[in-house]
Amino acid sequence: MPFRNLLKYPGEASDNSSWEAKASAKRAATLAKIPAGWRLDEQDLDRAANERDLTRSFINQHLLPEEIAIVEQGSVSLVEGIREGRLSAVQVTRAFCKTAAVAHQINNCLHEIFFDQALQRAQELDNHLASHGTVLGPLHGLPISLKDQFHVKGNATSMGYIGWIDTYEGNPDPNLVFNVNSQVVTELLALGAVLYCKTSLPQTLMLGETVNNIIGRTLNPVNQNLSCGGSSGGEGALSALHGSSVGLGTDIGGSVRIPAAFCGIFSLKPTHNRLSYRDVANAIPGQTTYASSVGVLGNTIEAIHLVLSSLISTKPWLRDPNVAPLPWRQGIVDETLSRAGKTSRSASAGEKRPLKLGILWTDGVVTPHPPVARGLHLVVEAVERAGHKVVTWTPPSQTTAKRVHISFLTADGGHDIHRQLDLSGEPLIPQLRDPFCLRDPMSLLEYQALTIEGRDYEAAYSDYWNETSNAEDAYTEAINLLDYSTVVIPVTKADKNQDLADENYVPLDELDVKNWRAYDPEIYDGAPVGVQIVARKYEEEKAWAIGKIVYDCLRELEV
Template sequence: MSAAAKQHWSEIVKEKKIRQAATIPKEWILTNLPPKDALNVIDFPKKSGLLSEKENEITNTEVGTLLQNLASGAWSAVEVTTAFSKRAIIAHQLVNCLTEIFIERALARAAQLDEHLKTTGKVVGPLHGLPISLKDQVNVEGLESTMGYVSWIGQYATKNSVLADVLEASGAVLYWPETFNHVFGRTLNPYNRALTSGGSSGGEGALVALRGSPIGVGSDIGGSIRIPSAFNGLYGLRPSYHRVPYAGCVNSLEGQEAVPSVLGPISNSLSGIKSFMQSVAAQSPWLKDPMAIRKPWNEAEYRLSDHGEGKTPLCFAMLWHDEVVLPHPPVMRALERTKEALIRAGHQVIDWKPLNHVEIYKNVSTIWTAAAAEDYRIVTAPTGEPIIGSMALTPGELVQSATIIPSDPPGFRPSAEGMSAYELWQVHKKRRELRQAYMDHWNATVSQTGTGRPVDAIISPCAPYTAPPHGLNRNANYTGIWNALDYTALVIPTGLSVDPAIDVKKPAHSFFSETDKSIYELYDPETFKDAPITVQLIGRTLEEEAVIAMGEVVDAALKASASSASANL
């Protein structure tokens, strides 16, 4: 047994937190933080006094313009990295969103990039000088990736993950942030600190929302990029399996490859999402990760070559609900606003009929949980740390227990018993049949669109609610469905937020299920006040380019609608 293993797990955590605190520059520690009962802190960084006027300008600039200014030398990489590092530290003091903090290392890298541009007149790559934060899974040589496991404290990466190498080769400056775990505690939502930032890439969501990072990298097996993006009012892309390299990262449930986790970007702008995907593809990750798909960025697909070349109106299908849970009033308002905006922009919107969603939820849950309990037990055994309640209990136990540690669980739980390999194969076979049926269902919409094509994309809720109170994020079906089908999915902010005067509670409807009833009862307009409202755009497998392009269409329509509404006030 190692020396660390002889310590109580809480002592290991205490030492880790001391080491983490020591990495924060003392001159950046604020004494004028808002009181804890101040819930909405989204605007505090710019008035904190720590950022100069120029640093505020830099951190409020969208990725496309940031890259232009870095490439031209208008802003140095050191200036940009310093500005975002300061703002990240402010964000951390507000909502507890960082894990590993390595500012000196990031600034040294930025200085090298500045020198390269000065001496050669050329950028290192398309992301030259851009700070990118990474979820605590993406290994960077010499740093710890704990994923919140106490047992992984002290395990330092001996080399970069493939994605870290790919981003550095593109000129990015890597620096790091995570939602709730024994090591780092809980991350809060900057729009309302009584609400969750989402999981499990919630640190990225909160950090990017507070503009402490222009692009964050999250992971998504059931919604862990999209839920934090949705709850923090951001753009977030869930690519299809293996489009972004995963090799060299740490993960739970390793070896489960039927519905794998994927890496993808979270950003304040669609230009950030597009720049990330273009840059990763340009580095030929399939030559570095044997699982990565050999697919360079396809400009024709971005120009909507499979969707009328962008010369004809698009047809979107609106998934109002999944026939399992009816979304809360703010979510329904956002869907209505999106439909109206698209029709006003000249596009068509039809209704999407969900197909076999309950079967798909059960199928993918069985796959995820086939050996999850054993996986968690093995990983936590060396230190004896308790398994977080939401990882260990069934939904019924979770609701009834008052002693578990609250967390941000996805909509699935590890089963108490595993299953034989043969039984799991039958589950995989059923999933293939379900995917085939869903493809056929999509293709059949050609008879409804009038474009000569099936629907171009689906628009759906990201969750049945906006960001809920801590510990109550218990349904990931609206995101997990697309993981099961391996459809590319993009979160788009609507510009709306929960307004108790508008988003009043509706009378009780005829409930689909007990889950539907419990989620209906969860809603109180004042509780959800100021939470951002987003929608989700879904394309087919490996349609990242087209989904980004159609996302730009939806985004533009929403912004034009908001502008028109403001003009009429």
């Protein structure tokens, strides 16, 4: 459905029913926060609705050359430019605010807009640098976008629930509404960041695409035939449109990794308690056996390092007892990078032992589509050419991990989700009506049995890893059950001339039949292909460094 039919401008008639009226009013209020000079006309919206790829040249026609020069820089370059006086925080913030405003109008990717607050903050940072000659912190002046789970004082958090509009997670207490910062938000501000918008997500968070009853659907801006992924889909889409150079999302089943892979950007999902989840809104918050992680998405691999290491430098465990007291270990990064050569710029194996990587060609349930299979072969070719070793990875069945993980997410019988829906009377979106229909909660004995099964799977996976001596949602959900550290990097794009479907392929089962039939080379043409690189628990530094090495290997393959 085209964007203009979902987001009504102020003054347009609202829908009749209560929840629809609230959603319509929220859409209008969000659009009203976009400055008049940044509004697109009906002709622009029509063109956007019929364009396959909204990135680069399409969105850039709505920006000034100096704005394009800013938003196409990486996060590290931006903070360096501000620190050295070549850019001001106001210049950078205004460029990203405008780009985000255009991105939202053509791609429907924002839930909250607070550009005025951001520009005021940027001016304060510029004044601080002028007065003191020093930056406030390593993120001084860097605009950072947030998935709409993070509370920012002065702004709403709906998390895709209509009943949460203008409340604090459904609670109307004026002492809480618009008066809470998530701990990680306070840490970003202390580091000098500028916060300016919150991005779209699916109703309930429990979906690998992005659609809710407030703003409708967010499509993939690289290829509007396809999904942007979920649940941090708005972050992925905004980053692909260069409306953000780096942002925060969350991940309990692939939610920072799927959008990154779908939208052609980078992400890192850490072990769940490496960053603070304190005062972050969540679905089914009582389910902590397999907890959600705060993760980072960005346009460059360096942006991930900058934000993650900066946040950990604040010692978040001092304010959130659930965070592991584990400093950022740059020595692990440096040691890992040294295995790719004498300098981090080289991807070839150095004097020390080369990397040994395992490749999971298939989980045995859903066979990767041809572009993804080609992407995996490209990774193998690139790292082997650089002198590293690759082995086939055949771990314990990930079907078990997926079943156990989903069982925990549905263990309460959908009661938490329906409690939030009942605040407004909105229905579940169609994709969620079956898995989250209201039913009796799981019994305690069954819950405990699943806990044991999950524990045993983690042990079996660890044993396999040790024995091997190696460094569809099931591909991501297994990692959440294991709570491993994971990085996503872009590899290539689907090519209708190369990635032809094998007509003689024999599907593994009914799910594989459905997946295989969904592939159409013409429809998928140009879609990004990414891979996830997995390390053990609390190995974020190693995962990031290996991600950089593999990405550098891929770039050298292109030369």
